[in-house]
Amino acid sequence: MARTVLAQADIDRALTRISHEILESNRGPDDLVILGIPTRGVVLAQRIAASIRRIEPNGAAVAVGSLDVTMYRDDLSRTTTRTPSPTHVPGSIDGRTVVLVDDVLYSGRTIRAALDALGDHGRPKIVRLAVLVDRGHRELPIRADFVGKNLPSAATERINVHLAETDGDEFVSIETMSTDGGVGA
Amino acid sequence: MRHLLTTKGLDSDTAITLLDVAEDMADVADREIRKLPTLRGKTVVNLFFEDSTRTRISFEAAAKRLSADVINFSAKGSSVSKGESLKDTAQTLAAIGADGVVIRHPASGAPQVLADSGWIDAGIINAGDGTHEHPTQALLDAFTIRRRLHGKASRGKDLDGVTVTIVGDILHSRVARSNVWLLAGLGADVTLVAPPTLVPADTSGWPARVEFDLDAAVDTQPDVVMMLRIQAERMHGSFFPNSREYSRRWGLDDARFARLGTDSIVMHPGPMNRGLEISSMAADSQQSTVREQVANGVSVRMAALYLLLSGDREGTK
Numbered sequence: 001m002a003r004t005v006l007a008q009a010d011i012d013r014a015l016t017r018i019s020h021e022i023l024e025s026n027r028g029p030d031d032l033v034i035l036g037i038p039t040r041g042v043v044l045a046q047r048i049a050a051s052i053r054r055i056e057p058n059g060a061a062v063a064v065g066s067l068d069v070t071m072y073r074d075d076l077s078r079t080t081t082r083t084p085s086p087t088h089v090p091g092s093i094d095g096r097t098v099v100l101v102d103d104v105l106y107s108g109r110t111i112r113a114a115l116d117a118l119g120d121h122g123r124p125k126i127v128r129l130a131v132l133v134d135r136g137h138r139e140l141p142i143r144a145d146f147v148g149k150n151l152p153s154a155a156t157e158r159i160n161v162h163l164a165e166t167d168g169d170e171f172v173s174i175e176t177m178s179t180d181g182g183v184g185a
Numbered sequence: 186m187r188h189l190l191t192t193k194g195l196d197s198d199t200a201i202t203l204l205d206v207a208e209d210m211a212d213v214a215d216r217e218i219r220k221l222p223t224l225r226g227k228t229v230v231n232l233f234f235e236d237s238t239r240t241r242i243s244f245e246a247a248a249k250r251l252s253a254d255v256i257n258f259s260a261k262g263s264s265v266s267k268g269e270s271l272k273d274t275a276q277t278l279a280a281i282g283a284d285g286v287v288i289r290h291p292a293s294g295a296p297q298v299l300a301d302s303g304w305i306d307a308g309i310i311n312a313g314d315g316t317h318e319h320p321t322q323a324l325l326d327a328f329t330i331r332r333r334l335h336g337k338a339s340r341g342k343d344l345d346g347v348t349v350t351i352v353g354d355i356l357h358s359r360v361a362r363s364n365v366w367l368l369a370g371l372g373a374d375v376t377l378v379a380p381p382t383l384v385p386a387d388t389s390g391w392p393a394r395v396e397f398d399l400d401a402a403v404d405t406q407p408d409v410v411m412m413l414r415i416q417a418e419r420m421h422g423s424f425f426p427n428s429r430e431y432s433r434r435w436g437l438d439d440a441r442f443a444r445l446g447t448d449s450i451v452m453h454p455g456p457m458n459r460g461l462e463i464s465s466m467a468a469d470s471q472q473s474t475v476r477e478q479v480a481n482g483v484s485v486r487m488a489a490l491y492l493l494l495s496g497d498r499e500g501t502k
Contacts, residue, residue: 068209071223071491081186081496083202084209086340120218 002160006149006172011132011163014148015044018130019051021146022099025128029056031096033124035067037114038085040103042066043165044132048101063090067100067121072113089121098124099146103161105131108142133172135159186492188300188309192320192367197343200371204328205340206488211481213250224253227284227494232274233312234260234290239455240312240322243479244287247486253494256281271295275304283307285494293317308493310486316357316419322454323363325485327371329474330409332481333450345372350402351393352435353413353462356383356424360454361413365393373409378402380435382424399434403441410445411452412437412463432461442467450474 006014026032029052036045045064053059070076070084100114111129118127130146135153151174153159158175162168186199213219229248231241241257248255258278260266265274271290278286285308288296293315300309313319330347331339349368355361355377369375369392376394377384388395396402403410415431425431432438437451442464445451451463451473459465468475 071209071221076223076495079496081492084206086209087212116222120216120220122217 002173002175004171004173005151006133008164008170011148011170011172014132015047016051018146018148019048019055022048022128022130023052023056025145026097029059029062031125032061033063033065033090033093033096033098035065035089035098035100035118037100037102037110038066038068040161040163040166041101042085043163044103044130045099045101048099048130065090067114067117069110069113069117072116074109074113087117093118093122093124095123095125097126097128099128099130101130103132103163104159105129105134105142105144105147106137106159108138108140111142112140132161133159186308188296188311189320189489189493190296190300190309190311191318192323192363192370193318195320195367195370197370197372200324200327200367201341201343203324203485203488203492204331206491207324207328207481207484208340210250210487210491211484213487214480214484220250220252222252223491224248224251224284224494227253228256228282229253229285229287229490229494230256230258230278230281230283230307231312232258232278232286232288234265234288234295235313236261237289237313239479240289243482244310244312244321244486244490246483247490248285250483251487251490253285253490256283271298272302272304275299275302279305279307285310285490287312289313291315310489310493313359315359316362317359318363318366319359320363320367321482321486321489322360323367324489325478325482326360326364326411326452326454327367328481328485329452329478330368330373330450332477333474334408343371344368347373347409348376348405348407349373349409349411350376350378350405350407351411351413352378352399352402352437354383354415354419354424355379355388355395355413356385357416357419358413364411365391369393376402376407378435380425380431399437399441403444406446407449409450409452410437411454412457414454414456415458415462428461436460436462436464437467438464439466442470445472447472452478455479 034045034049036042049064052062065088068085068087070082128145131144132148133151134147135151160173164170287310289312295314296311378396
């Protein structure tokens, strides 16, 4: 049984707030690089960048791109082969402020991989993390700087994030999985 | 993917996935640090029973960019020259702990034997076997064609409707065989042009047309002209009177190159015999992809190594 926790309007509001928070902590849009982690993180990064451009007079300074972390994962030899997604880092990230964007923060392992990947592209001055949903259960000492919604969940529950660009519809829902791994009634 | 042995039977979805991964691998070459940690702790053995510096260093660069450990084994001066069998060599490599074996062998089918034998559990990549196949060469050729045609928008695309003319020693060429299967499988329209003595006895099962007149083929303005090397080391019979006559009739000389449209691309797997199958004007032109093919070879081989060696290998079929 899936329960919707964020509707489209809630997602919009959360992203607008995160955009303001990013600008506040960075004191403007200068030297800001927003990098989304595929697949849905890229969509969220583009929306945050668009929102910053709307809010700030010189918001055009903000750069946006994507950072694929597949090749840096620590579970490559434990699961089936993953197909990577494209990485697009707009210009140099040396000395700039990078904001990583992902849809759900869970174990923290994806972000660990993203930090390693980032290090191979250059040396940013600051790296921050923005997520739409933080569901807890961290396995590494990683936390988000900007959170759309804290969603305490059990490990047996599943968080679904749907975005218009990738899924056609838009919501965040929480779903209880039955013990055999299937979706419970 | 468990092994990469042939392009015959490689379905187009798998081929396109491999080419797309190669696009991601190519992006790594533009970065500050041109290395990925992906295959850390894995061992790749280059097992070369035939000399090939170009292919070996390409595989070596690919494995090293993925942080794998590379062991080069060449038959010359090794236990093989003392009479060791393929089985014993394979079992030795298994004992060393090889996760991937890149094999080049003068006998057609040797990589298949290694893959089916159970002597070794590693993923096998065929880097050229006899006159059979050379799949990574065909994949890098397809990758190069796709990039020339679609540029940055290459991902996910096949080669539907692209006209490709492959010219030269089809009889001895594993590059031609791999390309015929792969390019046709991706939707390309493949024509082979060669002296009648250098065409295999029966090509009726091949998804390609066979012609004998290069001038007529050039006049059809194909999108791609791929010149093959005249392999003097495999020419044990008199396949053509002499190299000057071959060059006159089946070489891409300046005159034929000038008649090709400026949109046609000229490919050669290397090493080139300049002045024999290809003129310097054609080889050094803007339309030539010879150097791109070498650079793309590393990206494609990285993709093949990644798809073979990552993932839970015990769960593979």
